[in-house]
Amino acid sequence: MGRMKRFGIIVSTLLLMGVQSNQQDAAFHQQPALEGTESSDRSTTVVVVDERPLADDETALEEGVSPEAATANVFAANLTEHSFEQVPDFRSMTVVSDKKRAFLEFLAPKVHASNESIQADRIQLLSVVARLYIGLTDADLEQVNALARRYKVPMTAKTTVRQAIHELLLRVDQIPVSLVLAQGATESGWGTSRFARDANNYFGIWCFTAGCGLTPLARDEGRSHQVAHFETVDAGVRYYMNNINTHRAYAKFRQLRAALDPSDQAGLVLADGLAHYSERGEEYVQDIKGMIRYNQLARFNP
Numbered sequence: 001m002g003r004m005k006r007f008g009i010i011v012s013t014l015l016l017m018g019v020q021s022n023q024q025d026a027a028f029h030q031q032p033a034l035e036g037t038e039s040s041d042r043s044t045t046v047v048v049v050d051e052r053p054l055a056d057d058e059t060a061l062e063e064g065v066s067p068e069a070a071t072a073n074v075f076a077a078n079l080t081e082h083s084f085e086q087v088p089d090f091r092s093m094t095v096v097s098d099k100k101r102a103f104l105e106f107l108a109p110k111v112h113a114s115n116e117s118i119q120a121d122r123i124q125l126l127s128v129v130a131r132l133y134i135g136l137t138d139a140d141l142e143q144v145n146a147l148a149r150r151y152k153v154p155m156t157a158k159t160t161v162r163q164a165i166h167e168l169l170l171r172v173d174q175i176p177v178s179l180v181l182a183q184g185a186t187e188s189g190w191g192t193s194r195f196a197r198d199a200n201n202y203f204g205i206w207c208f209t210a211g212c213g214l215t216p217l218a219r220d221e222g223r224s225h226q227v228a229h230f231e232t233v234d235a236g237v238r239y240y241m242n243n244i245n246t247h248r249a250y251a252k253f254r255q256l257r258a259a260l261d262p263s264d265q266a267g268l269v270l271a272d273g274l275a276h277y278s279e280r281g282e283e284y285v286q287d288i289k290g291m292i293r294y295n296q297l298a299r300f301n302p
Contacts, residue, residue, distance in 0.1 A: 090191035152246040178267035178297035199229040249276040
């Protein structure tokens, strides 16, 4: 994985230097990327992010589109096997160590599965990159198009292959398991929050269409958001990870990830890219780092 990442960084640098031939760019006709499924993430703590109107290439959960449908559009092939989940009753576990162990054993495999799906996409992307300078086929261009839609790369009529691939190399990459577990535990109270129990939402993801989720009991006056409902916990995990890989609020996270050294403690380093996840900003980042250290979550990273 480390060599593949370094290869991606080298290629990304070359792309920025303009090595790519204009012939492929001229042949690249990209449809608009899928509209971003932004969620201003919030749970039992006061969490993110950006409630301003979005640019044309990004939207909140589309009007009339449920979180489940939005997730299915991106990951439909991966959801069927997870349609019937056995979710532990974390609230009934009175011994804290037992609750934590059950939570981590439940959530970690779902994070690994989502990362495997992302890594499969990255392998496809790098296979296209490897053919970049000998000439891309129509199938290659279709693959870039598909990945650009899946990872919500902002596209215009002037977007080139070089630009699309450069952005995809930043977006199509794994997220440290330790970091996902730390956020999931923090946002869901180790799986005990109402949103985790009744909406399969372990990451405080918001939605903005009536009936799309649960109404927070302490919602501020004048706000209309709900906390999104997902058909399964697995669907919520995949949605959250796609959001981290695509939303403009986490561009710093993706830049930090691209520059990671194999010797870095990935979860701790990349937590610095999540200051916008919570209104608490840097204090939230430090809490996530503390969660990773105290619970030794780095042991779940490959």
